[in-house]
Amino acid sequence: MSTQSKEKTPVNGANDGFLEMDRRDFMKTAALVGGAAAMAGTVPWAINEAGESLMPAHALAQSGATSSYPLNKPEHVIYSICLNCHTACSLKAKIQDGVLVKIDGNPYSPMNLLPHLPEEIPLADAAKVDGKICPKGQAGVQIANDPYRVRKVLKRAGKRGENKWQSISFDQFIDEVVNGGDLFGEGQVDGLKDIYKLRDPELSKELAADSAAVAAGDMTLDEFKQKHADHLDLLIDPDHPDLGPVNNQFVFMGGRVEHGRKELAKRFTYSSFGSVNFYLHTTICEQSHHIASKMMTGKT
Numbered sequence: 001m002s003t004q005s006k007e008k009t010p011v012n013g014a015n016d017g018f019l020e021m022d023r024r025d026f027m028k029t030a031a032l033v034g035g036a037a038a039m040a041g042t043v044p045w046a047i048n049e050a051g052e053s054l055m056p057a058h059a060l061a062q063s064g065a066t067s068s069y070p071l072n073k074p075e076h077v078i079y080s081i082c083l084n085c086h087t088a089c090s091l092k093a094k095i096q097d098g099v100l101v102k103i104d105g106n107p108y109s110p111m112n113l114l115p116h117l118p119e120e121i122p123l124a125d126a127a128k129v130d131g132k133i134c135p136k137g138q139a140g141v142q143i144a145n146d147p148y149r150v151r152k153v154l155k156r157a158g159k160r161g162e163n164k165w166q167s168i169s170f171d172q173f174i175d176e177v178v179n180g181g182d183l184f185g186e187g188q189v190d191g192l193k194d195i196y197k198l199r200d201p202e203l204s205k206e207l208a209a210d211s212a213a214v215a216a217g218d219m220t221l222d223e224f225k226q227k228h229a230d231h232l233d234l235l236i237d238p239d240h241p242d243l244g245p246v247n248n249q250f251v252f253m254g255g256r257v258e259h260g261r262k263e264l265a266k267r268f269t270y271s272s273f274g275s276v277n278f279y280l281h282t283t284i285c286e287q288s289h290h291i292a293s294k295m296m297t298g299k300t
């Protein structure tokens with residue numbers, strides 16, 4: 001084998017700067033790719049105008065190229081989703097010694113690599129190819145390993161505003177949230193079991209309809225109270241049926257809850273617990289432009 005054939009050619013497109021292949025291997029692969037492109041017209045590039053090797057991801061994945069990059073082996077890769085914004089990119093999390101050390105785009109996903117790898121490419125080959133992902137997505141490593149990230153349940157250990165906390169077990173947290181009690185030495189605090197009062201869906205519908213009728217002036221408050229005399233204890237305030245059932249005292253206040261968790265939390269709050277009070281980050285900060293849009297256009 002000549003000296004020239006031993007030269008290594010850097011390959012762009014994935015694990016830049018780490019992946020090397022024999023020039024002979026590259027020429028063979030490029031010829032194969034070029035032939036396939038001519039026949040099928042599906043391969044967008046083999047070599048760019050500057051003469052640099054630019055290989056389609058699937059050719060790179062199956063090129064047999066060797067690499068010293070330690071994280072391009074399938075045992076270091078977990079495929080997941082980035083939830084750092086609404087886009088929910090597909091990502092590959094790279095793990096070393098059980099620790100997340102790098103995040104890149106999932107090369108199988110058209111969101112993160114164009115053209116993306118076909119599904120038939122084995123995981124072992126796909127591990128060599130990284131899709132793109134934005135800096136905020138890559139910062140997921142810092143978020144996951146942030147020493148200030150709250151990993152345990154914190155319970156207030158002083159007066160409100162004193163900023164005193166104690167960590168408690170998850171089991172204790174569930175027990176206190178569900179059953180309530182004198183949780184802070186300040187008297188009884190209701191648990192979820194105490195405010196999960198209205199449990200009959202048919203009665204719930206009837207109370208809601210009659211409450212709306214009172215608000216619209218189609219039913220008097222006295223008529224409402226007479227009709228529902230046996231169930232007034234289920235309401236927050238029988239003189240204000242528009243406040244709804246005691247169940248509404250459960251308020252879900254999430255921060256930036258992204259898709260998946262959001263749907264689950266909504267289902268629990270609305271459909272299981274029967275509370276209308278579900279708030280997220282965008283419930284407040286985005287509300288202004290939704291309201292302005294509706295007022296200007298009459299449409300939601």
Ligand code: SF4
Pocket residue numbers: 082083084085086087088089133134135136137138
């Ligand atoms: S990688 Fe960037 S664009 Fe994609 S979901 Fe994460 S933060 Fe959003």
